Amino acid sequence: TLxxxxxxxxxxxxxxxEKKSLVTFIxxxxxxxxxxxxxxxxxRLQLNDAFAEISEVGTYIGQEKSSMKEEDQPFMTVSIKAxxxxxxxxxxxxxxxxxxxxxxxxxxxxxKQVDNK
Numbered sequence: 001t002l003x004x005x006x007x008x009x010x011x012x013x014x015x016x017x018e019k020k021s022l023v024t025f026i027x028x029x030x031x032x033x034x035x036x037x038x039x040x041x042x043x044r045l046q047l048n049d050a051f052a053e054i055s056e057v058g059t060y061i062g063q064e065k066s067s068m069k070e071e072d073q074p075f076m077t078v079s080i081k082a083x084x085x086x087x088x089x090x091x092x093x094x095x096x097x098x099x100x101x102x103x104x105x106x107x108x109x110x111x112k113q114v115d116n117k
Contacts (some may be wrong), residue, residue, distance in 0.1 A: 004029035004046050007082035009109035024064045024103075026057070029083030042085045045094065059098035065103075067101050078091060081109040 006029045027046040027048055031039040035051075045052045047060045065073050076097055082091060098106060 001049055002027060002032070002034055002046070003049070003051060004044055004083070006030055006081055006083050007085075007107050008081070008111045010113040011111050014054070014110060014112055016108060017077065017079065022068070023079050023107075024061070025079050025081055026094065027081045028086050028094065030085075043083065043090050044089075051082055053095045056099050057094065058101040060105045061098065061101040065094050075105070076103065077105040077107055078103045079107045079109055 002029050008025055018064065024063060029043055029046075030036075030041055031044055031051070045054065045057070047056065052060065060078060061078070068076060080091070080094065098104075
């Protein structure tokens with residue numbers, strides 16, 4: 001269940017992810033209306049069904065990897081689904097945490113750019 005707002009940024013060079021079973025999703029965006037009073041309106045991470053801090057990313061990646069078959073672990077991809085208005089500093093911190101957890105295959109979700117010509 002999404003607890004953050006997510007409007008994918010637009011892109012021109014898109015590619016579909018192949019093996020969805022090897023993809024782990026991290027959502028980034030403002031909390032939805034019902035969580036704003038408690039969580040504020042700054043962008044937050046959502047791992048599975050819970051809000052999380054950057055410091056929790058390494059543990060989350062470890063858990064996701066351990067739930068996979070050993071031969072599939074090197075092919076794990078982390079898909080970052082970040083709202084188009086998310087500040088780059090948070091994305092940079094997230095990428096650093098993923099790097100430290102040896103989650104080196106990262107994809108970014110986006111939607112096809114519409115030409116307004």
